[in-house]
Amino acid sequence: MNRTELVELAENLEQRRQSMELRLLVCCGTPCVAAGAEAVVAALREKIAVSETPVNVDVVGTGCLGPCSRGPLLTVQRSGETDLIYERITPLQAVSILDACLGKADVPEQGRLPDNFPFFSCQTRVVLANSGRIDPEDIQQYISYGGYGALAQVLHESSPQEVCDGMVTSGLRGRGGGGYPTGLKWQLVRKESGVRKFVVANGDEGDPGAYMDRSLMESDPHRILEGMAIAGYAVGAEQGYIYVRGEYPLAAERLRKAIRDAERLGVMGSRVLDSSFSFRVDIRIGAGAFVCGEETALLASIMGRRGQPSIRPPYPAQAGLWDCPTLINNVETFGNIAAIFTMGPAAFAAIGNGKSRGTKVFALCGEVVNTGLIEVPMGIPLRDIVFAVGGGLPGGAPFKAAQTGGPSGGCIPADKLDTPVDYENLQALGSIMGSGGLIIMGEKSCMVDVARFFMEFCLDESCGKCVPCRTGTIEIYRILTRICNGSARPIDLENLEKLCLMVKNTSLCGLGAAAPNPVLSTLHWFRGEYEAHVKERRCPSGVCAMNELPIHQMADELLRRIAAGRVNGEAF
Amino acid sequence: MPEPHEDVSPVDDPRLKLVDRAMKRLQYQPDALIEVLHTAQEAYGYLSRELLAHVSAKLKLPESQVFGVATFYHFFTLRPRGEHNCIVCTGTACYVKGAGEIVKALESSCQVQAGQTTVDGRLSLGTARCLGNCSLAPMLTIDGRVHGPETASGAVEKLQQLLEVQDE
Numbered sequence: 001m002n003r004t005e006l007v008e009l010a011e012n013l014e015q016r017r018q019s020m021e022l023r024l025l026v027c028c029g030t031p032c033v034a035a036g037a038e039a040v041v042a043a044l045r046e047k048i049a050v051s052e053t054p055v056n057v058d059v060v061g062t063g064c065l066g067p068c069s070r071g072p073l074l075t076v077q078r079s080g081e082t083d084l085i086y087e088r089i090t091p092l093q094a095v096s097i098l099d100a101c102l103g104k105a106d107v108p109e110q111g112r113l114p115d116n117f118p119f120f121s122c123q124t125r126v127v128l129a130n131s132g133r134i135d136p137e138d139i140q141q142y143i144s145y146g147g148y149g150a151l152a153q154v155l156h157e158s159s160p161q162e163v164c165d166g167m168v169t170s171g172l173r174g175r176g177g178g179g180y181p182t183g184l185k186w187q188l189v190r191k192e193s194g195v196r197k198f199v200v201a202n203g204d205e206g207d208p209g210a211y212m213d214r215s216l217m218e219s220d221p222h223r224i225l226e227g228m229a230i231a232g233y234a235v236g237a238e239q240g241y242i243y244v245r246g247e248y249p250l251a252a253e254r255l256r257k258a259i260r261d262a263e264r265l266g267v268m269g270s271r272v273l274d275s276s277f278s279f280r281v282d283i284r285i286g287a288g289a290f291v292c293g294e295e296t297a298l299l300a301s302i303m304g305r306r307g308q309p310s311i312r313p314p315y316p317a318q319a320g321l322w323d324c325p326t327l328i329n330n331v332e333t334f335g336n337i338a339a340i341f342t343m344g345p346a347a348f349a350a351i352g353n354g355k356s357r358g359t360k361v362f363a364l365c366g367e368v369v370n371t372g373l374i375e376v377p378m379g380i381p382l383r384d385i386v387f388a389v390g391g392g393l394p395g396g397a398p399f400k401a402a403q404t405g406g407p408s409g410g411c412i413p414a415d416k417l418d419t420p421v422d423y424e425n426l427q428a429l430g431s432i433m434g435s436g437g438l439i440i441m442g443e444k445s446c447m448v449d450v451a452r453f454f455m456e457f458c459l460d461e462s463c464g465k466c467v468p469c470r471t472g473t474i475e476i477y478r479i480l481t482r483i484c485n486g487s488a489r490p491i492d493l494e495n496l497e498k499l500c501l502m503v504k505n506t507s508l509c510g511l512g513a514a515a516p517n518p519v520l521s522t523l524h525w526f527r528g529e530y531e532a533h534v535k536e537r538r539c540p541s542g543v544c545a546m547n548e549l550p551i552h553q554m555a556d557e558l559l560r561r562i563a564a565g566r567v568n569g570e571a572f
Numbered sequence: 573m574p575e576p577h578e579d580v581s582p583v584d585d586p587r588l589k590l591v592d593r594a595m596k597r598l599q600y601q602p603d604a605l606i607e608v609l610h611t612a613q614e615a616y617g618y619l620s621r622e623l624l625a626h627v628s629a630k631l632k633l634p635e636s637q638v639f640g641v642a643t644f645y646h647f648f649t650l651r652p653r654g655e656h657n658c659i660v661c662t663g664t665a666c667y668v669k670g671a672g673e674i675v676k677a678l679e680s681s682c683q684v685q686a687g688q689t690t691v692d693g694r695l696s697l698g699t700a701r702c703l704g705n706c707s708l709a710p711m712l713t714i715d716g717r718v719h720g721p722e723t724a725s726g727a728v729e730k731l732q733q734l735l736e737v738q739d740e
Binding site for chain 2: 208
């Protein structure tokens with residue numbers, strides 16, 4: 001297939017789509033499927049199959065639409081009218097909506113989300129543009145919305161250097177959490193001499209509480225492939241790998257199908273779109289190790305070894321896979337590429353705030369009314385995300401903290417709700433952008449216990465290569481456990497802080513260096529809670545059991561109990 | 573349920589053929605170790621020492637390296653799993669919403685520690701760091717099927733129903 005044929009195909013497919021009288025899009029993301037989306041699709045298809053009059057209706061099982069807590073979701077697209085979205089749809093309701101639309105009757109109001117529903121109206125969807133709109137397993141639907149157009153345009157109109165320059169202009173930064181300028185990274189790999197180079201997409205989303213990458217890979221796999229192909233062209237690589245987390249079998253399956261379909265159509269593989277550029281992509285399945293999100297560990301894992309990080313330099317851009325120059329970006333970063341070249345790098349750079357350009361996808365979870373996947377422009381105040389998009393906490397409960405960046409990030413307290421969400425501002429608050437998990441917590445969450453939860457995660461996931469991380473995380477965890485069970489001494493707080501800084505400054509890779517962040521950030525913003533635990537042996541949130549005693553108080557307590565005649569060998 | 577120390581021979585074991593075919597397809601490259609282990613675990617349900625030795629011989633890798641990789645990653649298990657598999661997500665969103673209660677309730681009702689299999693081999697109870705279904709928090713999967721938002725009592729009931737049905 002060449003560029004002209006691709007454009008023609010896209011036009012035909014778009015016309016066909018627009019000729020449809022009615023399109024019913026049922027969200028078939030995992031949460032919606034768990035809530036019964038498949039039965040809805042089946043009911044609609046059956047109804048259409050038995051319909052006596054031929055109807056011009058499309059029923060599409062799409063990727064994730066976003067407001068996952070309201071699933072199953074149904075989008076009704078009627079020609080010439082605004083889209084309607086229904087929540088918590090049942091097969092019966094879906095059929096009655098279909099009947100109403102075909103009979104030109106008024107559509108039912110029950111379960112319909114209001115127009116301008118803030119969950120959607122506050123979002124800017126660039127990466128998620130197709131999520132919830134196309135069937136992820138159908139390459140034609142991706143093409144009908146202009147898919148692979150950016151790749152065709154780049155291959156025929158720009159030199160690799162111009163593509164890199166475009167990336168620099170766009171101001172895109174790594175969406176995996178680090179925020180390294182993507183254009184700069186591409187330039188570095190491009191400048192390396194070397195016959196073989198590689199492009200790697202990091203889809204090892206290990207952060208607990210984050211699922212943007214899973215959703216993107218499941219909802220719009222071709223977008224990632226297109227981004228990787230453009231990257232391959234820009235840096236001079238002909239082979240790409242997508243490293244998919246082992247816990248995400250559906251994402252891997254969809255990507256495999258996407259690669260097959262794209263190669264069959266000639267938009268991937270050898271001689272892409274009749275150009276001299278060839279690009280192949282293979283899938284590598286992770287096997288469950290958080291540290292593999294670190295780039296050198298990820299490369300080790302792709303090469304079949306234990307996922308242990310190595311010392312940089314040399315950076316992967318110089319010596320990565322099999323010592324060849326390797327470009328590693330997060331899958332969400334690759335999700336931005338096609339959009340950047342479709343809308344133009346300058347238009348992309350117009351979205352955002354300060355040094356953070358474009359949008360960011362967040363997984364909004366925890367104590368919030370609308371949980372789900374959202375995409376907001378960089379720089380949006382945290383308050384808007386929590387209260388406008390998220391709809392606030394259930395029952396109007398007070399907001400206590402927002403956790404970003406998972407086990408490498410920190411907690412943002414209520415009085416910082418007006419902070420613009422971008423790389424610099426989050427860092428200034430002692431947190432990080434991270435890969436995009438955003439967990440909202442109410443008064444029922446104890447911040448010390450939250451810190452302990454993340455430290456338990458880090459000690460478990462430490463690969464064991466360097467001492468500060470391997471033993472430091474365990475020691476920090478022990479102190480936090482003492483604070484939570486009431487046996488901490490006042491000096492523990494001081495030691496905790498010292499130890500955190502030591503681990504932060506001396507660990508080999510990002511996992512260890514960022515592991516103390518949740519502790520340091522909660523210590524900073526919620527020190528009162530730590531002090532209540534240590535000095536008053538009281539958990540203000542009522543989470544911690546506090547059923548043990550610090551060693552220096554044990555003698556007094558024993559004497560007190562003897563005096564009261566209550567010594568039966570019971571524990572303190 | 574397979575025996576804990578089953579031998580990888582006989583040679584005509586179809587499961588072993590699957591593994592051998594995977595290695596052949598990957599041209600016996602040592603780099604493909606993780607792919608091969610995935611295939612092996614899919615075929616056998618777990619990775620026995622004999623199986624690891626077989627893989628190490630075919631890929632010409634030291635057994636220590638194969639064992640190292642198999643034990644490094646959480647995904648690989650060296651012991652057979654139970655007939656049914658229940659995994660409770662303990663990611664941040666589930667933790668905030670009370671996944672800890674669910675784990676405790678299941679541990680006491682099924683009389684098995686998280687991460688282990690019941691004595692009769694009927695059920696493996698596990699926890700996962702995050703299954704990526706945070707909007708359903710707290711959630712769990714039973715034999716791969718997603719359930720959520722879940723309560724402690726609801727989870728106990730679901731598992732008991734599952735185990736009872738098979739008893740009849």
